[in-house]
Amino acid sequence: MAKSALRRRKAKTQVVRSGLKGPARVDARTKNLTRRLAEGDVAVIDHCDLDQVAAEALVAAKPVAVLNAAASSSERFPNLGPETLVKAGLPLIDGLGPAIMAVKEGTQLVVVPKTGEVYAGSDLVGRGTVQTAASVAAAMERAREGMSAQLAAFAANTMTFLEQEYPVFLDRQEIPDIKTDLSGRHALIVVRGYRYREDLAVLRSYVREASPVIIGVDGGAYAVLEAGLKPAMIVGDMDSVSDKALRCGAELVVHAYRDGQAPGASRLEALGLPFAVFPVAGTSEDAAMLIADDKGADLIVAVGTHVTLVEFLDKGREGMASTFLTRLRIGGKLVDAKGVSQLYQHGVSNWQLAGLVAAGGVALVAAISATPAGQTLMGLMGAFFDDAWAWLRGVFGG
Numbered sequence: 001m002a003k004s005a006l007r008r009r010k011a012k013t014q015v016v017r018s019g020l021k022g023p024a025r026v027d028a029r030t031k032n033l034t035r036r037l038a039e040g041d042v043a044v045i046d047h048c049d050l051d052q053v054a055a056e057a058l059v060a061a062k063p064v065a066v067l068n069a070a071a072s073s074s075e076r077f078p079n080l081g082p083e084t085l086v087k088a089g090l091p092l093i094d095g096l097g098p099a100i101m102a103v104k105e106g107t108q109l110v111v112v113p114k115t116g117e118v119y120a121g122s123d124l125v126g127r128g129t130v131q132t133a134a135s136v137a138a139a140m141e142r143a144r145e146g147m148s149a150q151l152a153a154f155a156a157n158t159m160t161f162l163e164q165e166y167p168v169f170l171d172r173q174e175i176p177d178i179k180t181d182l183s184g185r186h187a188l189i190v191v192r193g194y195r196y197r198e199d200l201a202v203l204r205s206y207v208r209e210a211s212p213v214i215i216g217v218d219g220g221a222y223a224v225l226e227a228g229l230k231p232a233m234i235v236g237d238m239d240s241v242s243d244k245a246l247r248c249g250a251e252l253v254v255h256a257y258r259d260g261q262a263p264g265a266s267r268l269e270a271l272g273l274p275f276a277v278f279p280v281a282g283t284s285e286d287a288a289m290l291i292a293d294d295k296g297a298d299l300i301v302a303v304g305t306h307v308t309l310v311e312f313l314d315k316g317r318e319g320m321a322s323t324f325l326t327r328l329r330i331g332g333k334l335v336d337a338k339g340v341s342q343l344y345q346h347g348v349s350n351w352q353l354a355g356l357v358a359a360g361g362v363a364l365v366a367a368i369s370a371t372p373a374g375q376t377l378m379g380l381m382g383a384f385f386d387d388a389w390a391w392l393r394g395v396f397g398g
Contacts, residue, residue, distance in 0.1 A: 003149030011267050019110040019119065020064040020091065024103050028055040031219065031240045036062040042109045046101055049074050049299045052194055053371035064092040064109040067118060072131060075206025077150050078143040082136045092123065096128040108368065158324065167207065175294045177247065180233050180251050183296035186212035189303065190231075192219035196304030199340050200227050212301065215292065217285045218365070220304060221245040236284040238264030246273060253277070253291065255284040293330050301335045 027033035037043055039062040040348040047054065048070040058066055071137045071380070072082040085092045087391065091113040097248060099164035103125060118126040129135075188207065189199060199269040200223060207229065208215075213287070216224045218236030225231070231250040234241060238254060246252065256262035260279050268275045280287050285305055292300050296337050305324070327334060 003118060009142060014360070018269060019112040019117075020110065021110050022064045023110065024105060024107045024109050025063070026101060026103055026105050028101065031057065034058060034061055035242065038065055040064060042067060044069075044100055044103060046070050046098075046334035047072070047081075049076065049079045050085075052080040053192055055081035055084035057391055059088040059090060063090070065093065065113070067096055067100055067109075067126070067128070068092065068094045069094055069096050069098055069110065071097050073139045074144040075146070078140045081148050082131055083140065086131060086133050092131040093128040094131055096126040100126045100128075119249070123290060145346070148321050161322070174279055175291055176253065176278055178251060178253065178276060178291065178295065180295075180348050182292055184298055186210050186299045186301060187215055187290065187297040188212040188225050188301045188366060189217060189285065189288045189305075190220035191217045191302070191304035192223065192290075193216045193304030193305070193306055196220065197223055197226070199303045199337055200224070202340050203301070204302075212299075213292075213297070215288050216245070216250070217240075217288050219248065221248075223304075233288075233291075235288040236264065237262075238267050243271065246271060251276075253287070255280065255287045282326060286322045286326040288335070289326050297333070300330060300334060301337050303337050303340075307337060348350050 020042075022040050022042040024044050025033055025041045027036050028046040030045050030050070033043060033045060034054070034057040037058070041061070041063045042056055042210045043061070043063040043066045045066065046069040050068070050072040066085055072085075072092060073079055074242065082092060091111065093113070093116045096118065103120065105119055107120050109125075113115075113130060116128045116130040117124060117130075133173045136369070161333045188203070190196060204227070206212075213233070214224055214229055215233045215235060216222070216231035218234075219240040221231050221234045221241050222235075225245055225248060229243075230248060233253060234245065234249045235253045236255050238246070238252075252268060253265045254268065254275060254277050255373050256265075256277050256279040258281050260277075262277050262279070263278065265275065278287050278291065280290065283306070285302070289300055289302070328341070
């Protein structure tokens with residue numbers, strides 16, 4: 001018995017030594033966690049139906065592993081977060097349960113991807129399900145089979161909300177007075193959605209030429225700063241905007257509930273920053289579009305907005321009434337630039353372009369040299385360069 005126990009202890013020690021190690025960063029809200037998550041950390045989250053935007057933020061932070069107390073996919077709909085992590089080669093362990101959230105921040109963890117075990121020192125603190133490309137693909141296939149039921153429920157919820165919200169949208173909104181001048185200009189609204197960074201990068205030439213008023217919606221403001229641009233206005237509940245973005249000089253508009261409650265106001269008050277409040281039903285991106293429209297923008301260009309069933313379910317929304325009504329109200333003024341990076345892609349690098357130009361030049365010279373006039377011209381050019389070289393040698397004593 002003693003020998004058997006010793007063998008088990010040695011095997012456990014070997015497993016622990018072979019695992020991935022890093023300090024725990026723990027937060028039930030993934031978007032809060034990614035603000036302080038650094039390369040080499042172990043991300044500990046409690047995020048059922050992990051969405052793609054959150055997964056991309058996790059990948060960008062480069063943790064050694066992601067530990068989820070919940071199921072990264074409930075198979076209710078085909079959320080793309082788990083696939084994003086697995087494709088990036090980031091170990092994902094699901095279903096570790098609430099005990100994993102009790103791990104203290106900074107605790108050194110050892111994650112064993114083969115078994116799904118998590119250790120703090122030599123103590124086992126959790127065992128979950130290791131997600132692989134095969135398991136994620138199977139879950140997504142099962143989720144797609146149930147999409148018809150989700151679509152029916154989503155449509156019913158949308159119709160219910162439409163009946164409740166349409167009078168608010170038909171009446172003039174309680175849009176606050178703002179300092180930013182939008183009259184007769186383009187407004188570029190950047191939302192933290194799918195492929196928003198790539199789409200914004202493709203629009204750089206448009207930004208240079210049109211000089212639109214840039215409006216960041218919550219975390220979209222940070223994407224604007226990352227792109228080397230500056231938002232003129234930030235609209236949102238302010239829960240996913242960095243302090244750096246809030247202090248960049250942009251005008252701040254807090255999106256409040258219809259009853260006037262504005263949870264984001266307390267944060268701005270603590271930072272000593274001035275702000276306006278806009279109470280409106282719907283999302284912060286809806287609020288930004290309504291402001292741009294009301295204040296006279298000629299064109300509203302949107303990046304990263306949420307418009308599909310999967311995207312709304314990813315955001316935990318069961319209907320799209322406010323978004324539908326907002327777009328209906330704005331009409332042809334709205335240009336949705338979402339996905340423009342997939343439409344406009346070129347794979348020609350600067351070196352390839354330079355090589356192409358050089359090859360074209362050589363071909364041109366060869367073609368000219370093949371004609372009598374070209375041969376005469378090449379002879380004159382050769383004589384010119386010989387004379388110039390002789391003159392330089394005389395000046396510099398060569």
